[in-house]
Amino acid sequence: MTGIITKAIGGLYTVDASDGIYECNARGVFRKKKISPMCGDRVNFKAAGEGFVIEEILPRSSELIRPPLANLDLLVFVSSTVEPRPNTLLLDKFIAIAEFKGIRPVVVFTKVDKQSGAELAEIYRSAGIDVFECDNVTGEGSAEVKAMLQGKLSAFTGNTGVGKSSLLNNMFPELELATGEISKKLGRGRHTTRHVQLYKLEGGGYIADTPGFSSFDTNRYDIIFKEKLAGCFVEFADYTDKCRFPDCSHTKEKGCAVIEAVKAGEIPQSRFDSYVQMYEEAKQLKEWEYKND
Ligand SMILES: Nc1nc2c(ncn2[C@@H]2O[C@H](COP(=O)(O)OP(=O)(O)OP(=O)(O)O)[C@@H](O)[C@H]2O)c(=O)[nH]1
């Protein structure tokens, strides 16, 4: 039998298969191989003794370690246009990490009833990223986001107060998330350990409830090596092979086609600024690692 793991707690796995939900154990062989099944994994399992046991983990299309989640298709970054103000550096870090991991990034700007998200949206649309603008008070825009989630495994992230639960409520009233108190409702208190869990959507697909995402700390997360960073800013691709120096870092060199494109208004300044900041951070990490080994 084949299914997808929707919950993984203490060596016990909940597997959603076409004919029902199964509680499974994992075979010892996974421990020896040092891979363990995680939420989002597609697995083969079979009846064994009184219960069921996972036999095989199918190849993963993507893998996140913190929070542990396999086969994520979409990472949806929710940012409000005001209260709290959007943080383009954080947004660009998330997007780059998603690109690096082979997960499609999607951006949702909320609170467009208070302030237009058009200018911000254009920055990301011009980079070829899917952008949605939502007014969660009227629910406008949520149907488009919902349509995109169909048949996909998605996770939502964004700072506290940006309107994630409002948006999720507009799309899936059956989830009954308490706006403004989602933390309490889902037991996100300091003393509760929470686990990743997948919710099945009526139209097909899953949404991951991920404790690690709302307070997503990118520094502790994955730092992208500086050589790989430009490749995670998709709109740089048209320029990076036109620089004067083949080893151009695209941060300050003369004859850098990326910098020329920024000056010409072809690449948004804020995206470039984020790139330079992340490049500096990546550089420090490498030197630090080097000194310590
Ligand atoms: N005007 C306006 N207010 C919104 C919108 N979206 C959310 N809000 C309000 O912003 C506040 C925070 O919204 P939530 O949906 O709880 O935000 P959240 O991202 O889930 O926050 P956490 O649970 O802390 O992670 C609430 O008071 C919402 O009513 C919007 O599009 N427009």
Ligand SMILES: [Zn+2]
């Ligand atoms: Zn360059």
